[in-house]
Amino acid sequence: MTVFDVAAEAGVSLATVDRVLNGRKGVRPATIGRVRSAVERLGFKRDSFAAGLATRRQERFCFMLPARGPNSFMNALRESVAAAAARMEENRVIVRILDYPAFDEQMLCRRLAELDPRDCDGVAAVAIESPPVRQEIDRLVARGIPLVTLVSDVSPSRRAHFHGIDNKAAGRVAASLIGRMVHVPRGKIAMVVGRMTLHDHADRRLGFEQVMRREFPQLALLPPIEGLDDSTVTEKLVGRLLALNEDIVGLYSIGAGNRGIIAALAHRRPSQAALPPPVTVAHELTPHARDALLSGLFTAVLHQDQEQEVADAIAALRALNRDEADFPARTVRLQIFLRDNVP
Amino acid sequence: MTVFDVAAEAGVSLATVDRVLNGRKGVRPATIGRVRSAVERLGFKRDSFAAGLATRRQERFCFMLPARGPNSFMNALRESVAAAAARMEENRVIVRILDYPAFDEQMLCRRLAELDPRDCDGVAAVAIESPPVRQEIDRLVARGIPLVTLVSDVSPSRRAHFHGIDNKAAGRVAASLIGRMVHVPRGKIAMVVGRMTLHDHADRRLGFEQVMRREFPQLALLPPIEGLDDSTVTEKLVGRLLALNEDIVGLYSIGAGNRGIIAALAHRRPSQAALPPPVTVAHELTPHARDALLSGLFTAVLHQDQEQEVADAIAALRALNRDEADFPARTVRLQIFLRDNVP
């Protein structure tokens, strides 16, 4: 069952069948119909190996990530991208990793501006929410380089898709878990973000506060503190917060810097250590978060499958590159890990 | 960068390069070394499209599932298999779906016995735990047809892999959720299984009881009831149980038949309806479970990604078919859905 058989059945040549199959133009409607019905009758399915071999195009994509730093989530993401790059190489997809200093909008803009349509067929970027970035993304798209956002979105912008979890839902889930698991009648809830300009962190906070206010009004929300995704900074700030508020019964770690959270929780002052530890929900299952979960220091960890995010982003870029407008972008499933289902 | 270049660089022929690349025997160690280093030097990567095209083998696998019935989890699984079958067709993999009457060990055995190595290169089966089944699986493998278990394992047996979630862990997670979310000092916990001969159900119960007993001894475990994965049966049994025990504060639905659980919970007698509803954890995100979750009737649903299970099973069968002994079988990640992250 090959294109050849279809050609014979339809009474046309190989080339015409190919044109119809791939929606190329320059075929009379009547002929299209004949080929279509031949395909139908024979139950023809294209052999993707042969198709892949015959098209010798190479696709070149760029991943724009924050530079290597203390944020283990981002480091892990970089590994995922590198692994995907290696795997995709045999599918004629070349993935290059570029980076910008974390939180640095200006450098991100500059890096995006440098991209040349002649050696880059698409970009996946962990973005920062800001007008200049949005503008630069739009300019990139105008130049003919499609862009998808990864992990953290920029919206509204001309980016084609966002690949990541539903961060508002993540915040709501965290609130549900904490609210239902806190057993005291009242108390305070702390939030730690990396930085508010990160769209994903802002969304998580939004969802969290929404559910907290509506369903657990007896728990008081402290204003969020910014730990810059850095565990040293985070430890200092959280330590101070815990010392100042003896009655913190819940803690939501929205960003990175979990090592700092763990350290602060582990070193609570004796007066606090007597109380039950706050119900703590963190993000990203790094090795540290994993240990904190196993030791009972964290109650739950909300995680996103980075491999899937990366794979989805590459799939989307390929589709964009082939002008498949109807590519279905899916939201990466939020994963909840408790002590008993740690991977 | 092709095998041809590698051949030239190593000073051998195409065929020899191919032998080395694919680990075929009949090449002198010295030659192997020359080819390897040429590959290394040139950074050669095999083009999987060309490789796929050149091997014209067709793989034919069978999925052995319980017959279509009232169990929506199994119906959904069947859909997943059908979808995967369609997708794999263009990769030269043909998947056939076979079935046996649910719970019927004898028929399962008979169906397995009928399989012929001449038209089946591997089997993925949702199994039943019993000596005859185990024996029949071993016989199948002896006849040269590799088998992997799907969703529910049979162990020990000569099946190559199990593809599904860690069911003991699932039970432990359910216990953690219920235990931490029940706010009364004491009460009873109910368990509903499909049938104890299903390995996955038995495992979940094990994990559940283990954590319940150890961490929440103030909650009393009622003996599990068997609903046969049928919602009519389940509704009757659970209704009776709820009527007899006013102080049920937690409910773990281990198998299918969620519709029955939902009905029973929704129709609690007025005297009970005044109390807070039991903290309920169910399995399998069917549309009904989803609605129950959204309406607050279920507290959490534990789910497994069927698409991934099926994809993994097919990948494993392909590997077995190519005698890749070191294929890494992964455990499908247990998913936890709360009201706010329902897909």
Added chain:
DNA sequence: ATGAAAGCGCTAACAG
């Protein structure tokens, strides 16, 4: 608007 012919890079016979 349609057809003929030349590969794409690899694997698999078969021959040495």
Added chain:
DNA sequence: CTGTTAGCGCTTTCAT
């Protein structure tokens, strides 16, 4: 043990 040769089924020029 190693080399030669003929495709796999599709896409892509180039002719018509």
